[in-house]
Amino acid sequence: MEITLPELEQVINYWRTERPSTGEERALSPEVNGLAKLYALMIFHRQKTMPLETVDPVCLQLIEGWRKHAA
Known part of the structure; x- marks a missing residue:
């Protein structure tokens, strides 16, 4: 799974x-x-x-928190 630049802006x-x-x-x-x-x-x-497996664990938690909120 990856995150795009526009998604990261939203995060x-x-x-x-x-x-x-x-x-x-x-x-x-x-x-x-x-x-x-x-x-x-x-x-x-x-x-x-950017592949999510390369993202810092803290940032990954923040991204996942945003995805749960956005869902």
């Missing part, structure tokens, strides 16, 4: 509403920060999809 937006940024500096939550790193790597390597 990030979902978790941004669930775990909004905080403080005066508007720091990203740890959840969103981890997903943003994955997004950045996909952009950098010009990947349109």
Whole structure:
């Protein structure tokens, strides 16, 4: 199974509403920060999809949580 770049954008937006940024500096939550790193790597390597078996376990849980919510 894979995740596409548009799906990852949806995952990030979902978790941004669930775990909004905080403080005066508007720091990203740890959840969103981890997903943003994955997004950045996909952009950098010009990947349109990424196999879920290669994703960090924490990010994988966040993706699965979004999929359950979206279903």
